Amino acid sequence: MDTGDIISFKYNGRDxxxxxxxxxxGFYTLKLSNGYNIIVxxxxxKIEAIKKPENSEPSKKIKYKKGDKKLVIMTTGGTIGSTVDxxxxxxxxxxxxxxxYNYIPYIDDFDIKYEVLDNMLSENVTAEKMMNFARxxxxxxxxxxxxxxxHGTDTMQYTASALAFMFEKLSAPVIFVGSQxxxxxxxxxxxxxxxxxxxxxxxxxxxVSIAMHSYTSDIVGLSRAVRTRKMHTxxxxxxxxxxxxxxxxFDGKLKINENYKKRDDETILMDKLNDNVSIVYxxxxxxxxxxxxxxxxxxxxxxxxxxxxxxxxxxxxxxxRHKDTKFFMTSxxxxxxxxxxxxxxxxxxxxxxxxxxxxxxxxxxxxxxxxILGSHPDxxxxxxxxxxxxxxxxxxxxx
Amino acid sequence: xxxxxxxFQLKGKKLFCSCDTEYHYDVSRIKRRLTPxxxxxxxxxxxxxxxxxxxxxxxxxxTDNSCLVECDEDPPHMPNKTALETAMAVxxxxxxxxxxxxxxxxxxxxxxxxxSGFQRTGIIAMNGYLETSRGKVRISTITLEEDAARKISExxxxxxxxxxxxxxxxxxxxxxxxxxxxxxxxxxAKKIAYFxxxxxxxxxxxxxxxxxxxFSMGHGRVExxxxxxxxxxxxxIEYETKRQRMLExxxxxxxxxxxxxxxxxxxxxxxxxWSESSMINNNIKSGKNVYAFVFKNMRGLLKSGEFRFGxxxxxxxxxLGIGGIIHSxxxxxxxxxxxxxxxxxxxxxxxxxxxxxxxxxRDDKFFEPLIxxxxxxxxxxxxxxxxxxxxxxxxxxxxxxxxxRMYPETDIPVIxxxxxxxxYKMIPESMDKSLETLENVYGISRTDSEAxxxxxxxxxxxxxxxxxxxxxxxxRILLHTVPELKKxxxxxxxxxxxxxxxxxxxxxxxxRNTIEKAMEIYSSKNIDVNDLINLEELKTLxxxxxxxxxxxxxxxxxxxxxxxxxxxxxxxxSFNPAMAMRIYKSISGKK
Numbered sequence: 001m002d003t004g005d006i007i008s009f010k011y012n013g014r015d016x017x018x019x020x021x022x023x024x025x026g027f028y029t030l031k032l033s034n035g036y037n038i039i040v041x042x043x044x045x046k047i048e049a050i051k052k053p054e055n056s057e058p059s060k061k062i063k064y065k066k067g068d069k070k071l072v073i074m075t076t077g078g079t080i081g082s083t084v085d086x087x088x089x090x091x092x093x094x095x096x097x098x099x100x101y102n103y104i105p106y107i108d109d110f111d112i113k114y115e116v117l118d119n120m121l122s123e124n125v126t127a128e129k130m131m132n133f134a135r136x137x138x139x140x141x142x143x144x145x146x147x148x149x150x151h152g153t154d155t156m157q158y159t160a161s162a163l164a165f166m167f168e169k170l171s172a173p174v175i176f177v178g179s180q181x182x183x184x185x186x187x188x189x190x191x192x193x194x195x196x197x198x199x200x201x202x203x204x205x206x207x208v209s210i211a212m213h214s215y216t217s218d219i220v221g222l223s224r225a226v227r228t229r230k231m232h233t234x235x236x237x238x239x240x241x242x243x244x245x246x247x248x249x250f251d252g253k254l255k256i257n258e259n260y261k262k263r264d265d266e267t268i269l270m271d272k273l274n275d276n277v278s279i280v281y282x283x284x285x286x287x288x289x290x291x292x293x294x295x296x297x298x299x300x301x302x303x304x305x306x307x308x309x310x311x312x313x314x315x316x317x318x319x320x321r322h323k324d325t326k327f328f329m330t331s332x333x334x335x336x337x338x339x340x341x342x343x344x345x346x347x348x349x350x351x352x353x354x355x356x357x358x359x360x361x362x363x364x365x366x367x368x369x370x371x372i373l374g375s376h377p378d379x380x381x382x383x384x385x386x387x388x389x390x391x392x393x394x395x396x397x398x399x
Numbered sequence: 400x401x402x403x404x405x406x407f408q409l410k411g412k413k414l415f416c417s418c419d420t421e422y423h424y425d426v427s428r429i430k431r432r433l434t435p436x437x438x439x440x441x442x443x444x445x446x447x448x449x450x451x452x453x454x455x456x457x458x459x460x461x462t463d464n465s466c467l468v469e470c471d472e473d474p475p476h477m478p479n480k481t482a483l484e485t486a487m488a489v490x491x492x493x494x495x496x497x498x499x500x501x502x503x504x505x506x507x508x509x510x511x512x513x514x515s516g517f518q519r520t521g522i523i524a525m526n527g528y529l530e531t532s533r534g535k536v537r538i539s540t541i542t543l544e545e546d547a548a549r550k551i552s553e554x555x556x557x558x559x560x561x562x563x564x565x566x567x568x569x570x571x572x573x574x575x576x577x578x579x580x581x582x583x584x585x586x587x588a589k590k591i592a593y594f595x596x597x598x599x600x601x602x603x604x605x606x607x608x609x610x611x612x613x614f615s616m617g618h619g620r621v622e623x624x625x626x627x628x629x630x631x632x633x634x635x636i637e638y639e640t641k642r643q644r645m646l647e648x649x650x651x652x653x654x655x656x657x658x659x660x661x662x663x664x665x666x667x668x669x670x671x672x673w674s675e676s677s678m679i680n681n682n683i684k685s686g687k688n689v690y691a692f693v694f695k696n697m698r699g700l701l702k703s704g705e706f707r708f709g710x711x712x713x714x715x716x717x718x719l720g721i722g723g724i725i726h727s728x729x730x731x732x733x734x735x736x737x738x739x740x741x742x743x744x745x746x747x748x749x750x751x752x753x754x755x756x757x758x759x760x761r762d763d764k765f766f767e768p769l770i771x772x773x774x775x776x777x778x779x780x781x782x783x784x785x786x787x788x789x790x791x792x793x794x795x796x797x798x799x800x801x802x803x804r805m806y807p808e809t810d811i812p813v814i815x816x817x818x819x820x821x822x823y824k825m826i827p828e829s830m831d832k833s834l835e836t837l838e839n840v841y842g843i844s845r846t847d848s849e850a851x852x853x854x855x856x857x858x859x860x861x862x863x864x865x866x867x868x869x870x871x872x873x874x875r876i877l878l879h880t881v882p883e884l885k886k887x888x889x890x891x892x893x894x895x896x897x898x899x900x901x902x903x904x905x906x907x908x909x910x911r912n913t914i915e916k917a918m919e920i921y922s923s924k925n926i927d928v929n930d931l932i933n934l935e936e937l938k939t940l941x942x943x944x945x946x947x948x949x950x951x952x953x954x955x956x957x958x959x960x961x962x963x964x965x966x967x968x969x970x971x972x973s974f975n976p977a978m979a980m981r982i983y984k985s986i987s988g989k990k
């Protein structure tokens with residue numbers, strides 16, 4: 001029997017009809033005609049007739065609307081790029097653009113091209129993949145066509161920030177879109193996020209940004225990739241700009257704040273990343289050996305220190321030993337500046353050559369170091385401290 | 400053919416989170432929309448598609464008994480074990496085969512009543528039966544599901560729900576269509592309910608039992624949702640029978656006259672001066688058009704005598720968010736007089752047998768669904784989901800959902816039931832068994848036994864009898880004393896108070912009258928139950944005290960016949976009548 005076969009069977013002496021789903025560990029999963037799946041002992045079931053399902057093309061209600069505003073959607077996987085096989089419950093990638101045309105609100109004005117780049121869970125993203133995404137997006141950006149990239153939310157801030165650095169100039173926006181609820185469900189945030197992202201792409205925006213719900217109600221916020229962080233495991237408004245404001249909102253109407261960079265005349269891509277970088281999260285009692293094994297041989301290390309940017313004395317000693325590695329300090333606090341001048345530990349870190357990164361987010365610092373090491377390898381220290389894409393705030397406002 | 404689906408709420412924790420089932424206040428509000436998604440066949444579910452046409456916005460009141468799970472912001476947690484065991488125990492009582500592996504499903508519902516857009520539900524057991532006075536009624540499935548959000552208000556395209564009810568565990572018991580008639584349906588519902596109501600964690604609130612009636616006269620299955628009271632089952636079935644008979648006749652008449660035909664709607668807003676009709680005029684002012692069209696041969700079938708086809712159309716219009724429908728069986732009316740109506744008929748070529756219909760709407764999108772539904776009804780394809788109203792009628796809700804709307808809940812693993820030991824101990828007894836026990840073991844009359852069962856007092860009864868062992872007294876207290884006092888003083892005497900009073904009665908040697916007096920004092924005065932013991936009037940007269948009073952009464956001419964009533968007039972305290980008689984005899988014998 002194959003999944004989807006229409007069957008008649010006897011279960012505990014009564015006749016049923018349904019659909020065969022699968023068999024495992026001596027149990028059948030069967031779909032009853034009332035829609036419920038049951039998982040029953042094979043020996044309790046007598047299959048009496050099997051019929052192959054009719055291979056009828058489903059009646060698809062596609063309302064292809066073509067506006068004149070060009071937009072490219074690239075999918076890389078993640079929740080937003082996957083849907084459920086309704087019969088088995090298995091998760092599979094969304095492959096066809098019908099998904100877009102049938103369900104997304106506010107896209108009537110767009111002429112959308114849909115391109116599948118990858119189908120991965122975002123924890124598996126690598127520098128290699130990030131470079132690939134950037135190169136593929138460049139094909140359209142150089143013609144001033146905005147690009148939406150569907151990405152798993154878990155590491156979206158890394159990929160989005162990496163592209164933010166790699167695109168030294170942008171003549172059209174790159175907007176990352178994810179979803180926290182999968183598109184198989186009517187409550188998915190995917191539809192609304194995508195519709196909003198499409199509308200954000202009409203802005204005179206020359207930055208890489210992230211479009212996700214800004215609140216648990218249906219309102220989407222656009223935020224600067226390098227200052228955005230996933231701050232909740234499950235809520236649809238998980239992504240928050242940290243010590244920063246949203247660039248814009250969309251809830252059917254576009255509302256723009258003024259603090260964003262306008263489009264450049266051309267798009268420039270520096271497409272090299274060097275991934276010989278690590279992030280080390282310091283914790284009390286951290287062993288010197290453990291630290292050492294995480295940083296040995298790295299070109300750059302981003303430390304997530306405590307408070308204003310601190311680590312224990314034994315770790316400072318370790319830092320001094322690794323003379324070929326450049327150490328940068330960020331904070332586990334996520335919000336606020338690091339400052340190595342306030343406590344003696346900070347001054348010891350300065351003496352050990354550690355560079356304080358202000359309020360740069362640890363994940364942003366990590367991909368920024370990869371970008372500089374890849375494309376401007378001689379300027380690591382100098383460029384890490386420059387505010388290239390809005391990743392460093394001179395002023396932190398009371399929000 | 401009648402089948403029932405009965406839903407019972409359980410109290411305690413919700414099904415997929417640790418929120419309480421009880422609600423106190425609102426904490427905030429959120430606004431959402433839902434997007435209907437595809438079924439496995441690539442076809443949109445009919446019911447879902449219908450909802451999409453309505454494109455509504457949902458406002459949810461977030462309550463103190465809801466968390467991220469109800470807000471659809473956190474995946475469901477593992478199912479509530481007590482609820483699962485309760486459902487299993489009820490299933491076993493109904494002779495069902497329990498499932499050893501439970502797979503929860505997502506049933507797509509996009510009317511907003513679930514923030515997720517689906518209801519989580521899983522089959523717990525199948526294949527059982529219930530003994531009734533008119534034969535076995537088979538139980539097809541027992542499912543455990545999460546209750547939906549509670550609708551607070553609705554207008555056009557905005558619906559307000561409260562999350563307090565969302566996620567409350569719900570046992571759904573579905574019968575096969577083995578029920579013979581409305582009386583049999585009531586008996587079946589009662590007997591099934593009895594099992595669940597016997598469970599410790601049955602949530603005995605006003606809305607804790609909701610029945611759906613599946614009804615068929617051979618024209619397709621009508622699912623009637625939300626029959627709130629047992630007594631309404633009968634009314635709803637009678638109403639639906641009458642309705643379908645009426646549709647049979649209408650269909651027959653239209654067929655005899657050559658079948659259904661109609662004209663397309665024309666906008667006649669600007670052709671007439673509508674100022675005579677404030678209703679139509681106001682609608683025009685709010686930007687609506689006036690669409691008129693003709694249903695051939697339909698005059699007199701829309702609303703006259705037994706015929707109510709107009710109502711069928713009006714219900715659809717309401718659901719589409721359009722006020723309603725004006726038709727020729729109601730004209731002249733709505734401020735349009737005889738002359739105006741004649742002019743309309745003349746201008747629009749409405750013949751004597753034809754019905755004119757008028758719809759006030761921004762556009763004519765309503766027309767396609769209206770024609771679709773008319774054709775369906777006239778073909779006597781009556782399958783649909785209807786809602787029961789408060790007064791036992793039914794109204795159109797939506798098309799029947801297809802089977803495409805269910806798929807596995809991937810966030811909850813398959814639940815394996817390894818041991819039924821605990822569950823076997825929880826199996827409730829049947830109503831018949833309880834009645835038998837009341838009559839034969841406790842010696843309660845048949846009428847009183849039935850009253851104890853019907854008023855859901857058996858649990859309390861058993862608890863009290865176990866401690867005080869006076870079944871008839873307790874039956875009397877529960878069935879008469881407590882309800883009468885409640886009626887008289889509007890104060891309920893709960894189980895704990897009854898227990899306390901019985902306890903005092905034991906230690907103070909109260910008789911039945913004194914117990915009832917104590918209860919009346921408790922009900923009528925603001926007094927703590929523990930203080931009853933100190934009340935002079937509840938103290939029983941000693942032999943000496945009694946002797947003194949009787950002696951006085953005899954001197955004043957009391958006879959054997961009236962000594963007891965006269966004693967009662969004389970004292971508010973209680974006494975043992977047998978003792979009083981004995982004393983009377985001894986004194987009068989001496990004299």
